Amino acid sequence: MKIFKEPKKLQKWCAAQKLAGKKIALVPTMGYLHEGHLSLIEKAKKKGADEIVVSVFVNPVQFGPGEDYEKYPRDEKADLAKCRAAGATAIFFPTPANMYLDCHSVYVCEEDLSKGLCGARRPGHFRGVCTVVAKLFNLTHPDFAVFGQKDYQQVQVIKRMVRDLNFDLDIVMAPIVREPSGLARSSRNTYLSAEEKEKALAISKNLLSLKASFSSGSRTTRRPSLATVAANIEKAGLRLDYLSCVDAKTLEPRKTVAKGCCVLVAAYDGKTRLIDNVLI
Numbered sequence: 001m002k003i004f005k006e007p008k009k010l011q012k013w014c015a016a017q018k019l020a021g022k023k024i025a026l027v028p029t030m031g032y033l034h035e036g037h038l039s040l041i042e043k044a045k046k047k048g049a050d051e052i053v054v055s056v057f058v059n060p061v062q063f064g065p066g067e068d069y070e071k072y073p074r075d076e077k078a079d080l081a082k083c084r085a086a087g088a089t090a091i092f093f094p095t096p097a098n099m100y101l102d103c104h105s106v107y108v109c110e111e112d113l114s115k116g117l118c119g120a121r122r123p124g125h126f127r128g129v130c131t132v133v134a135k136l137f138n139l140t141h142p143d144f145a146v147f148g149q150k151d152y153q154q155v156q157v158i159k160r161m162v163r164d165l166n167f168d169l170d171i172v173m174a175p176i177v178r179e180p181s182g183l184a185r186s187s188r189n190t191y192l193s194a195e196e197k198e199k200a201l202a203i204s205k206n207l208l209s210l211k212a213s214f215s216s217g218s219r220t221t222r223r224p225s226l227a228t229v230a231a232n233i234e235k236a237g238l239r240l241d242y243l244s245c246v247d248a249k250t251l252e253p254r255k256t257v258a259k260g261c262c263v264l265v266a267a268y269d270g271k272t273r274l275i276d277n278v279l280i
C-alpha cells in the first residue's frame with residue numbers, strides 16, 4: 001500500500017495510474033477508522049476499482065468554533081493497518097498546512113441542499129466539506145468516490161457539487177453500518193461512556209422501528225408519529241438538535257413520513273453530537 005503525505009505526490013501517482021488505464025476509487029474519511037469506513041473500501045472493491053485511495057484528514061475548515069476539532073480522535077498507525085488489511089492500495093495523510101497553504105482563499109459553497117438540517121445547525125460545515133472534497137477530487141481524479149449514508153445530507157450536497165461543477169466522476173452511497181445494538185458506527189462513539197452508549201440506542205431504535213412500520217407485511221404494527229419518535233429520544237435523556245422528515249432527493253421538509261422520505265436525527269448525548277437516519 002502506498003502512503004502519501006504530500007498532495008503533489010499523490011496527484012502525480014494518481015495521474016500515472018489513470019494513464020495506465022486503472023480505475024481509481026476515492027474514499028474520503030477523517031480517520032479513526034471503524035467498520036463503517038471499511039465497508040466503503042469493500043464497496044469500492046466490489047465496484048471493480050483497481051486503485052482504492054483512502055484519505056485520512058481531520059479537515060479544520062468543516063469544524064465550527066467550539067466544536068471538537070482539537071479532540072477529534074486520531075490514530076494514524078491503526079488507520080494504516082486497517083486500510084492495508086481492508087485492501088486499500090493507497091492512503092493519504094495530509095497535514096492542514098499542506099492542504100491549506102498560506103492565504104488559502106478559495107472555497108466551494110453549495111447553496112441549496114446544505115441550507116437545512118446539519119447545514120443550519122453547523123454554519124460553514126458544508127463549505128468546509130465541499131472545499132476539501134473538491135480538492136481531493138482534483139488530487140485523485142477518481143472514477144468514483146464512495147460516501148456513507150450515515151452522512152445522508154453530505155452525500156446529497158456532494159452529488160450536487162459534482163453535477164454543478166462538472167466533476168467527471170460517480171458518487172456511490174454505501175449503507176449505514178451499525179453496531180450489533182443498532183447504534184450507527186461513528187468515530188465519535190469513542191467519546192461515549194457506557195451509560196451514554198445505552199442512552200444513544202434510543203436514536204437507532206426509534207428510527208429503525210419507524211422504518212420497519214413501513215415495510216411490507218407490517219400493516220398490524222402501529223406507525224409511530226414523528227412527535228412520538230422525538231419524545232422517545234428526549235425521554236431517554238438525549239437533547240434533540242433536530243428530527244426532520246425530508247424528501248430524500250430535494251431535502252425539502254415533509255409533514256408526513258411516507259415512501260421516498262428520509263428521516264434524520266441529530267442529538268446530543270451529553271456533549272457528543274450523534275447523527276443517524278433512515279430512508280423510508
Ligand code: AMP
Nearest residue numbers: 029030031036147148150151176177185
Ligand atoms: P468520517 O470519517 O466520519 O468523516 O466519515 C467518512 C466517510 O465514512 C463518510 O462518507 C461517512 O458517511 C462514512 N461513514 C461513517 N460512519 C459510517 C457508518 N457507520 N456506516 C457507513 N458509512 C459510514
